[in-house]
Amino acid sequence: MTITQHIESLYKEMVDTRRHLHMHPELSHQEAATPAFIADRLEEMGVDVRRGVGGRGVVGTIRGGKPGKTIAFRADFDALPIDDQKDVSYKSTVPGVMHACGHDGHTAALLGFAKAMMAIQNELAGSIVLIHQFGEELSPGGARAMIEDGCLDGVDAVYGAHLQSKLDSGSIYLRDGFLQASEDTVKIVVHGSGAHGAEPHNGVDPILAASHIMIALQSIVSRNADPLKELVVSIGKFHAGDADNVIPGKAVLEGTIRVFDPELRKLASQRLRIIVENVATAMGATAEVFIENGYDALWNHPAEADLIRSAGRKLIGEENVVEIDPVMPVEDFTYFTQAKPGAYFFVGAKMEDGDAVYPHHHENFDFNETAMLVTAKMFAAIYFEAHGLALDSIPAVSDSI
Secondary structure, three states: OOHHHHHHHOHHHHHHHHHHHHHOOOEOOOOOHHHHHHHHHHHHHOOEEEEEEOOOEEEEEEEOOEEEEEEEEEEEOOEEOOOOOOOOOOOOOOOOOEOOOOHHHHHHHHHHHHHHHHOOHHHOEEEEEEEEEOOOOOOOOHHHHHHHOOOOOOOOEEEEEEEEOOOOOOOEEEOOEEEEOEEEEEEEEEEOEOEEOOOHHHOEOHHHHHHHHHHHOHHHHHHHOOOOOOEEEEEEEEEEOOOOOEEOOEEEEEEEEEEOOHHHHHHHHHHHHHHHHHHHHHOOOEEEEEEEEOOOOEEEOHHHHHHHHHHHHHHHOHHHEEEOOOEOOOOOOHHHHHHOOEEEEEEEOOOOOHHHOOOOOOOOOOOOOHHHHHHHHHHHHHHHHHOOOOOOOOOOOOOOO
8 A cells, every 4th residue: 555545544543642641631831641642552563662751752763764854743632721621532531531522533643654664664765753742732832842852863854744624625724934823921910009999089090090091001912012913912800809999009900912023023012011001100100010021933934835836736735725814823843943944834634513612711612623634644644755766655554554
């Protein structure tokens, strides 16, 4: 059989792997059984394995029998603090924790790809590096720690994929340049002076000051940012007081800044600080601003993105390789493409039953498992494209494997 046929023959194994991981999720930076499971599976295949890379990561290396490039592929494996509400046989067995973003599918697809490529190891040119990353969902993610621990040493290019529950199955989606935004978290503490609600003149109302601050922050996007550049400044949390007849001593706002352009990212933080401090002063209050830098924006190198397009067109047809607008969710794959040439793409994974389609990070999240086949095949197609070879050019794999 060909390599693509071999990957198809591994589909049930990928589904079983994904469902095992879905039933036994582990939170970011708390993963223990998951990386052990992955490393064991890779070693069973005969892959050279490094455990504990950057802390909890796993890196496998397939060394081909011929000279060539070293191409890396990454999958993440952490879960989220969400209670799984799906009525399925593979529902999470861990209360309050579930794979609600498809990382279980990423892992299963990369393991399936690895097994197929190991079957033709001696015929491969160069090496394949399999990066299984921990902690993507919670900054600081695992990418930088794994890179510092050498997961990209000797790598010529790095690729990754993300299943997308609201994009049509059977297609891939990508773009050159910025694909996903940067993220900075914001906490604003407004200090006033408490008073009886019936006598507001005896205090300084932090709720009023915080409300004016929240409204004024909208001017960053509307009046400070270039309207042709994407920027989001959102307050998602506002807490103040505990009684309806008491003016509290402080109010707390928390939010997020999402942007692509690094200079606009700096400007947004600068303007936020100036607005908060001055509006608070104008209202007779004081304010503290805390900004924590999260992931940088994800940049796709044009040459590597174009290689994905070429590989995809040959594998699934030109009509199924779709150009996509940039999106605001974040992803620490950015640090891989900062360190090496590379690109990231989305794989459509919409459920056939429209009533079962939910967004990522939802308690009913699920995805069309056939997307794992597309992902594994795309990894193979990218590897062959990088070496200037036709996808199924290596002699057939034994049917006995």
